[in-house]
Amino acid sequence: xxxxxxxxxxxxxxxxxxxxxIRRVRTPEGCELELRLAGGVVRARAWIxxxxxxxxxxxxxxxxxxxxxxxxxxxxxxxxxxxxxxxPVVFEVLCQGATPGKRFSGLMVLRDDGTSLDWSASVARNFxxxxxxxxxxxxxxxxxxxxxxxxxxxxxxxxxxLVVYRQTMTAPKVTDDDRKEEVPPFALxxxxxxxxxxxRLRAPGFSRARAGELARLASPLIADLPxxxxxxxxIHLGNRLLGRGALAAKTExxx
Amino acid sequence: MKENQFIASREKEWLAWDLWLKTxxxxxxxxGQAAEAAITLENLPSAFRRLCHDVSLAxxxxxxxxxxxxxxxxxxxxxxxxxxxxGDLRGDWLDFLEAGLPRLVRxxxxxxxxxxxxxxxxxxxxxxxxxxxPESVYYILSPDEAAQFERMYAPETERPGALPSAAADGxxxxxxxxxxxxxxxxxQCFAGGILFGLGSVFFLVYNGLDIGMVAGYLTRxxxxxxxWGFVAGxxxxxxxxxxxxxxxxxxxxxxxxxxxxxxxxxxxxEAARGAVRLLYGAAFLTFCAAFVESLWSPIRSLPxxxxxxxxxxxxGALIVYLCFFGRGRHAA
Numbered sequence: 001x002x003x004x005x006x007x008x009x010x011x012x013x014x015x016x017x018x019x020x021x022i023r024r025v026r027t028p029e030g031c032e033l034e035l036r037l038a039g040g041v042v043r044a045r046a047w048i049x050x051x052x053x054x055x056x057x058x059x060x061x062x063x064x065x066x067x068x069x070x071x072x073x074x075x076x077x078x079x080x081x082x083x084x085x086x087x088p089v090v091f092e093v094l095c096q097g098a099t100p101g102k103r104f105s106g107l108m109v110l111r112d113d114g115t116s117l118d119w120s121a122s123v124a125r126n127f128x129x130x131x132x133x134x135x136x137x138x139x140x141x142x143x144x145x146x147x148x149x150x151x152x153x154x155x156x157x158x159x160x161x162l163v164v165y166r167q168t169m170t171a172p173k174v175t176d177d178d179r180k181e182e183v184p185p186f187a188l189x190x191x192x193x194x195x196x197x198x199x200r201l202r203a204p205g206f207s208r209a210r211a212g213e214l215a216r217l218a219s220p221l222i223a224d225l226p227x228x229x230x231x232x233x234x235i236h237l238g239n240r241l242l243g244r245g246a247l248a249a250k251t252e253x254x255x
Numbered sequence: 256m257k258e259n260q261f262i263a264s265r266e267k268e269w270l271a272w273d274l275w276l277k278t279x280x281x282x283x284x285x286x287g288q289a290a291e292a293a294i295t296l297e298n299l300p301s302a303f304r305r306l307c308h309d310v311s312l313a314x315x316x317x318x319x320x321x322x323x324x325x326x327x328x329x330x331x332x333x334x335x336x337x338x339x340x341x342g343d344l345r346g347d348w349l350d351f352l353e354a355g356l357p358r359l360v361r362x363x364x365x366x367x368x369x370x371x372x373x374x375x376x377x378x379x380x381x382x383x384x385x386x387x388x389p390e391s392v393y394y395i396l397s398p399d400e401a402a403q404f405e406r407m408y409a410p411e412t413e414r415p416g417a418l419p420s421a422a423a424d425g426x427x428x429x430x431x432x433x434x435x436x437x438x439x440x441x442x443q444c445f446a447g448g449i450l451f452g453l454g455s456v457f458f459l460v461y462n463g464l465d466i467g468m469v470a471g472y473l474t475r476x477x478x479x480x481x482x483w484g485f486v487a488g489x490x491x492x493x494x495x496x497x498x499x500x501x502x503x504x505x506x507x508x509x510x511x512x513x514x515x516x517x518x519x520x521x522x523x524x525e526a527a528r529g530a531v532r533l534l535y536g537a538a539f540l541t542f543c544a545a546f547v548e549s550l551w552s553p554i555r556s557l558p559x560x561x562x563x564x565x566x567x568x569x570x571g572a573l574i575v576y577l578c579f580f581g582r583g584r585h586a587a
Binding site: 027028029030031032033034035071073074075077078081085110112113114115116120121123124127128129130131154157158159160167193194197198201241242 | 257258259303304307308310311314317318319324327328330331334335338428430431432434435438442443445446447449450454507520523524527528530531532534535
């Protein structure tokens, strides 16, 4: 690839640790998994949703329980206690590591090794909210999250847990049926191949103008083609890399 | 091999994994035997290794990130199913109460002892101080609080130990109030451990001073019968519960101060495992205490000597439990 091509991944990537929120976990089978860590804002959002939900339950029950007098007051206190301390523990252990707020925000809690939470870990991380909450609005927790690479609040540090994004298995498939192939004019590096494949998979989702604009960035590959042709050219190159040829026609059809 | 060829050659097994991952845990065994080419108990390990191999291959060959992500999600889900131990207290909680808790307390005797000293020394000091210098009470309690405690334990009161507002609500309300209050103290003692143990030390000493001064003050005022008669029964489990949660906090704090040969973070999660089990024990004792406190302690018709005697029996039983249970044939 000619120098100065934006598709080219720089060598700096290999030497400097990447500044991203991906954490790699090794399974005993020797497979490396990538987990995407959740930051403070999205976790705060999950907490607020949970808080509102608990408030709603409490107010609703207060309304009902106030009808049955003194016993109602006692039951309401019990309910408040349970919602305060056991609500997150029970949901995290029994509902795949997510309270309703976390589920809604697309988050889940895992242990450091990628396995799901057990009772001890969930109890440890949630009871430490008593400290994370101090002195106001989870200030200790937020500061601690800023001080380590994995966005852990004190409870997560103690329990050895991570809050990560829940990834869905439904992958966006190639929806169009453009099967033409073109051979690249010169050998492409792995990073460049990967960028082309990504482009090919995503291009049908962009507007034609935007797709053409992006295609212009790969100038050595498209020479002086107009944007629309450049887009098609990159898509055909991507088809070649993906192997969407004669064989692909058969398998894609059967899927 | 091109990406789509790879997909075509392996897709059948991936679909089998999807099916296996979708099936609930209990039904997995039967479902596995029913469907052909599915994941069964026999081929699970090799199939899982093949799946992991697929991810590595896909990554090594720079296939599209869509494919890699999808494969990775399967591995992660299967990893959680295969290795995710869950319910560490579900099956053996009876065993934990019978033998596990006393053993744990003896194994962590240093922290339990330190916690007990931090709690009981200020408590006894205050108790004595109040007898010698009565005015020292007001260093710890405000006059309002002192007056309130005096009202609560006055000999003519109907239900000693009850807050005037809660007293009217009956026994259930008192039970819940006690549970809430005491469990809060336990959690504070536990969670304070993360601040290098300082939080636990603070809450232990603070509660020791507070409880000791109230006891000293009421003794000094002469409400011996109502106060000591009331607290004798539940004081054992309640105070030991606070000590155990303090010990859990100290264990966490110690792992931070002196992590030994581990990194601080690893020492911390190592300590957390034992500390949480201590906290389970503390919560259990506190729960028992709240029952005694709301059902047995307020009964005023029983003679003073009987209530003190019962209290001593509770204390003795608790100490015997913690010192001698779980030894013998079960011992590891």
